[in-house]
Amino acid sequence: MQPDKSNIKMQPFETYLLRTAGISIDEVMLLSSELKRVSFLKGKLLLNKGAVCKHSFFVEKGLLRSYMLDESGKEHVIQFAPENWFIVDRSSVYFNDASESYIEAIEDTEVVLIGEDFICKANETSPDFRRFNDKLLHNHIRHMQKRINLLLGATAEVRYLSFIEMYPDLLLRVPQWMIASYLGITPESLSRVRKELAHKNFKPS
Amino acid sequence: MQPDKSNIKMQPFETYLLRTAGISIDEVMLLSSELKRVSFLKGKLLLNKGAVCKHSFFVEKGLLRSYMLDESGKEHVIQFAPENWFIVDRSSVYFNDASESYIEAIEDTEVVLIGEDFICKANETSPDFRRFNDKLLHNHIRHMQKRINLLLGATAEVRYLSFIEMYPDLLLRVPQWMIASYLGITPESLSRVRKELAHKNFKPS
Secondary structure, three states: OOOOOOOOOOOHHHHHHHHHOOOOHHHHHHHHOOOEEEEEOOOOEEEOOOOOOOOEEEEEEOOEEEEEEOOOOOEEEEEEEOOOOEEOOHHHHHHOOOOOOEEEEOOOEEEEEEOHHHHHHHHHHOHHHHHHHHHHHHHHHHHHHHHHHHHHHOOHHHHHHHHHHHOOOOOOOOOHHHHHHHHOOOHHHHHHHHHHHHHOOOOOO | OOOOOOOOOOOHHHHHHHHHOOOOHHHHHHHHOOOEEEEEOOOOEEEOOOOEOOOEEEEEEOOEEEEEEOOOOOEEEEEEEOOOOEEOOHHHHHHOOEOOOEEEEOOOEEEEEEOHHHHHHHHHHOHHHHHHHHHHHHHHHHHHHHHHHHHHHOOHHHHHHHHHHHOOOOOOOOOHHHHHHHHOOOHHHHHHHHHHHHHOOOOOO
């Protein structure tokens, strides 16, 4: 008799694999035992500049950001990662480079660590996993290309609207200066954009 | 008797594969017959906004650039590709998306077209090709991440010095306004940076 799987309590990453990677429930259950989960308190660093990044982090609960410091010591936010996002310094993982950026918990956060060992196991377990991983990589590239285009050629308002579209639930979870830093604009410009949008009766959905 | 390979005249892409991809000379010769080469006159578009990008272009001679137009119609240079560089809209190739950018010949240019059919054939022919292709992808990510970091947090001077390091032979081949556009600064800022560097006796090597 087949075991009844309808009552299995899935964790967010398993649900994500099932819904997004096209991996069967049996394969997900096999992989599940290989996963490592870690919790980080708000303010904790998951990756330090100069260290080699060994994992992708999948956020199950909470919020992370990656950032870099410029020559004058000013912070610049590279990415936010709320629930169901991955965050990683891919160059550091792949080339074994010292990371140029930091990854920090903005809230108390629970993550799944996706390391080389898990990826090998997943590739063995499911023929769909390699395709899924390749798609993740290309999604990352698409995301970065969009970011370069916005930084090169978009007004502060367009950058802000694109931020809201990408991270619809972050407006109340992230301080304004961090959003401005991500957008590559001053907090004053962000404040002006928000006032102008309010004036136009714009409401983030 | 083994054929004498010492007199084989290699084209630049074959030489590149041999030196960079760790592929044997026999495998390179097998793949060579699969390659498609095309020439483009200066000013010609290899990729138009709205079209789906079907190939990576490897430059054997000449110079390409990719660029986008912002809402006001202003051009922003995304990448330059002189000899031995690849250029491609990877999101468009992978996701079959309409491209948001253009690829244009800045000089009369000869390219090798690297399409899906060639990549499949190369993966079959050489076990090293998949690893090589994966490394190219991660190099692309490293390059984009560096660009985002520079756009977010670097002064005009640091951006310019990084440009010279990455493209040492382009200073005399590319008009100043295009370099400024790539750097995300005004031509006036670029002119100021160049004067300040000349004052410090800086000479590009």
